[in-house]
Structures are given as structure tokens and as C-alpha cells.
Amino acid sequence: MENWLSHKSIVIIGGTTGLGFSAAKAFVKNGANVVVVGRNPENCLVAELELGSSARAKQGDATHPHTSLAAIQLCIREFGSFDGLYHVAGGNGKKYGDGPLHTLTLEGWNKTLDLNLTSLMLSNQAAVQAFTGMNKGGTILNMSSVLGIAPSSAPFEDHAYSTAKSAVIGFSKSIAATYASKNIRVNVIAPGILNNTIYQDEYVEKFVFGKQVLDGGRFGLSSDADGAAVYFMSDYSRFTTGQILSVDGGWQ
Template identity: 30%
Template sequence: MRLLNKKALVTGASRGIGKAIGERFLAEGAELWGLSAGEPADLAGRIAGAGGKLHWISADLGDTNAVEGIIEAVQKEAGGFDILVNNAGVTKDGLSFRMSIADFQKVLDVNLTSAFIIARTVGREMIRKRSGSIINMSSVVGLHGNGGQANYAASKAGLIGITKSLAREMASRGVRVNALAPGFIESDMTAAMSEEAKGKMMEIIPLKRSGKPEDIASAALFLASGDSSYITGQVLSVDGGMFI
């Protein structure tokens, strides 16, 4: 029970990586506030073994003007958070020369701007309490780029910049800020890839398998818990060795 009596906010918790993180945090004793876009609140029931320790927020993180107010209200109700995982993310892929500015901006709004707003809103309270762990979900694409994903790569690279800057700003107040950079993880986001693209991906993964959301959840638990108490401002790749 590494997160007993801890309160965690996880965005994008309805499926995939965020859901696995939520389940793992609950199993380790945390009280969880899960946020996702537009899904009905009863979807929360799909998270196993939650009991009364799960609260659900439906909110569109694409509406950057509304985010601060929503998170402030949730935070007030929760009495502050010990852990934040900025995990919600979208893709709107296309070659740069054809990509509409609307598609570029949409990905930046959800993946980067809202994550920044949430981090500083939750971070203010963490600073007041002199403790907390913030985890931003970046990607190997934020570290290395990817053809057809200039918007997504910019958002994920931006998250790394925010992670390192916030880590410097908050370290003296007992708050740690780190990022995870998953590689090729089985989820709805990657299910749409062609078999050919998946095959090419497998060729460059030394561990010779795709990752599972649970692989990311284990790393998130490490960064959320006291096990990583001397680690801040870091980007932890969880990619099967894709970019050794």
C-alpha cells in the first residue's frame, strides 16, 4: 500500500494508460479523482475495486478557458492533491504541409496548455502543503519527433520543457515534477495504426514486444510514491529500449 491516504488526480483515466494508472493507484490505497472527456459518470464503475474511493469528473480539456475553474472546484472538494498525473492526450496526425492550424492548435490545447494549467493549479496547493508529485505524460515522440505528428511532437516536447521548469520552480517547496515517455503501448490510440506500421515499430524494440498500459502504470507508481523521493525534473522512457 504505497499510496495509502494519498489523493490523486489522473486525467484521461477512462481508458488505456490512464485507466491502468488509476487502477494501480487505487490498489495501492490512494483515493482517486479520474477525469476524462465527455464520458458518462457511470463509466467510473468500470474501474475495478474502486469502492467509495473513486470520484469522476467529465470535462473537455480542449476548452482551455474552462480548465482552471473546473480544477479549482475539484481541488477544493478534494482538499488538495498529493499526486497529479497529466495523462489525457489526443492525436490529429497529418503531414506538416497539409495540417490545418486548427488541428495543430487542438492537440496543443489538450496535451500541453491544459496540462500546464492543471499543473500550476494543483501545484499551488502542493506548495502550500510542502509536498506532492506531478507526472506529465510525454512520449518518445516528444524526444525524437515523428513524421506526420508535428503537432503531437510539439505538445510532448513542450511537456518536457514544462516538467523541467516546474521541477526547478517547485523543488525547494517539496514538490517533485517528472515526465514519462512511453514508447509503443497497446491502447485505443495505437489500435488505429496499420499492421505494417506496427510491424516496423516492433523491429526497433529490443525487448521485442509492445508495451502494456500496466507497464506505464508501474513507472507512474514509482514516480508518484516515496520510492522516487530524490528524483525530480527527469524524463523516464518506458519504451522497451526503443531508443537506447
């Protein structure tokens, strides 16, 4: 898979940690230049140092309207091109009040949708505006979740999160249809459950391992989605748009 992305310049929103940072390393390994965006300045510094001369890091909040546009402008200024956007930014909204419907708070609903859906709309809008402004095609890859396709009962009954991740799919298919004639491709990766501090106990582990049975049964790894991301960012997917690829260990 070496050099699948030669001469590509890619912006990754949420690219300084987790799935986004793992993808950034895979993109650079495959010949791309990348701009990674994250909220934490220390993570930005570490990412830029580790990724090397083919990368730039920018601090920003993905829910702010100008963050993605500024990252795209940085990509063009530093690398002379902008060819693809990978939106990974998002996250669980439990701390804001997301949960099952009977306990879901309005703040939890609004914050979770902003974090996972509004931020994605803003980055996709900035990318489409950039591509059309340069009169060129390009590729957008969005991050959904297995919970947006095949929701679960406890311990994953976070209804705002599942709603947002399901909406990512509908939104992506809609804009894929609209901009296909302009050679702008929009696709979605839906990863399974990754190990994290929110869901760490024996019951959750047993539940997830029973659903994600590939590779002996395990949580997903950040690197599991790298191959799919490289494919969608490359010219090998030039005739593919509006598609959802699940990387969920067999959950569905």
C-alpha cells in the same frame, strides 16, 4: 509494491480510460484515494464503479481552465487531502489537421497543442496553486511520448503532436526547477507507441515491433507505465524531480 501509496490522495486528469485508468487501478491497489477526470460521462460512471469506494469520477474537459481546480477541490473535500497530480489527458490531432509540415493546418496545430500542452499547463498550475496554498509539498507527474524525444518518419510524422510532447518535457523541467525549494516534485513518463485505431495496419505493426523490441516486439500496453507512475507518486521518489522516464520497449 502493495501499499506504496497509503494515505495518498491523487487526481488523474484523463483517468477514465487507457493509461490513466490503468494507473488509477494501480494507485487504488497501492492504497491511494483517487479522483479521475474524463470527458465522457459514461466512462466516468464505469470508472467510479470499477474503482470502488476509494475513487470519485468527475466529468470535465481538461482544456477548460476550471476543470483541474474543481477536481482538486473534490479530492480535498472527499478525501481530506491532495498529494499528487497525474496528467495523462491528451491525444492525437490527426482529425483536426495535424500531420507533416507541408500539410499541417493551423487548426490542427492549435487544437493539438491545446489538447496536449495547454491542458497540462492548466492542471499543473492548479496543482501548484493548491500545494502552495496548503503550504505543503506534493508530486506532479506528466505524460509525454517517445515521439517527443525520438521522433519518427512515416507513419508518425505528426509534427504538432511531437512538438507538444517535447514541450511537456521542457515545461516540466522548468517548473521542477522553480518549485523544488517548496518540495513540489515534477517528473515525466514518456511511453512508447500503444496499439490504437488510428495506426492499425500491417506496415505500422512491423515498424513499431522493429523499434519496440522488448518482450518479443509489440505495441505498448496501458499497464506498462503503471509501475513507473506508482513510483513517482510514492515517497520512494521523494528525492527525484525534473526527470524523464521512457517506457518505450527499446524504441530509443
